[in-house]
Amino acid sequence: MSKPSRRSVIQGLAAGGSVTVTSLMTGCELIDDIEDVVDDVVDSLAELELGETQLVWNPDTGVIHQVIREEHAVARLDADRNEIWRYGWEYEEPDPEVPPEPTLNRPTHLIPNANGSVYVVDRGNHRIVHLDEDGGLINAFGTPGGGDGELNHPVAAAVDADGSLYVTDGKNHRVHVFDPDGTPAGTFGEFGYDSDETELEDYQINTPHGIAVDRDGRVHVVDAGNARIHVFERGGEWVRSYGSFAEEGGDGLHFAPHSVTVDPLGNSWVSDPVHMVVQIYSPDGTPRLRLSDLTLADGRHVAPLEIGFSAAGAVYARVLAWNDEEPPEGEPDEDEGEQ
Helix, strand or coil, rough: CCCCCCCHHHHHHHHHHEECCCCCHHHCCCCHHHHHHCCCCCCCCCCEEEEEEEEEECCCCCEEEEHHHHHCCCEEECCCCEEEEEEEEECCCCCCCCHHHCCCCCCCCCCCCCCCCCCCHHHHHCCEEEECEEEECEEECCEEEECCCCEECCCEEEEECCCCCCEEEEEEEEEEEECCCCCEEEEEEEEECCCCCCCCCCCEEEEEEEEEECCCCCCCEEEHHHHHEECCCCCEEEEECCEEEEECEEECCCCCCEEECCCCCCCCHHHHHHHHCCEECCCCCEEEEECCCCCCCCCEEEEECCCCCCCCCCCCEEEEEECCCCCCCCCCCCCCCCC
């Protein structure tokens, strides 16, 4: 089975869908303490709806949110996946002289908050939209640009224990921090890539994608263009990096990592859709296990896009799945690293 191209997977996320997993993927074995996090790894996958949507399910509360990128909307669903509320509508090109109406333009990520509200990464409008638990607009923050409080194609976000929001600011090649009310609270990271003319510094970033906060409050950032993951203190001080680039897969090797999450034991799970694997790292960044040859319970092939954990240790995933040997080609939607 051939690998999907960087363009078709990293940029073609609209072809993906979501699954909730009682066991993660078939065709892999996990060591003991990870088995405590992912129960019955090879038994089954409980599939949610695959299509041009992303479902964010919280197993602790049973709440399901849906990101409907092609319709520029997000929604909350009941247990039978009927809409309770929807926010957003078909996008119209805004007048550059007029602030945008409170709608969405190709949202990429939804982050549930502890109080029931949600943050939506409104990528096309270069901002974050904060909605209450009933779908009402609380506020929107971030404007296009590269200055303080400004975003340029944000990709993902994560909330820490104090409610601070960390946003991967894709084309500004940095992480932007906001207070819970949306007040800008600083940035960290700067653009850099390895070449014959330049030397890559430890803290530099090329097109950040996924982001997660671990149990110690440190921030893990996927440096997609440099094929590695950085760990920063909450204040932005660089701690270490793990993972490196390789055309072919191997332990700790990535082509274009997409997302990162940290399980309750401190292990990092990094999705690499082009290599079609999930790489698991120990809390100190040592490569621990690669989940490869991934399929759904019905036999379809899988390239993992997102992996996540609930507080209780349940696992969920968003995947690109297909029936044939060759993966589908997707239209570009997110930017490749500038290597």
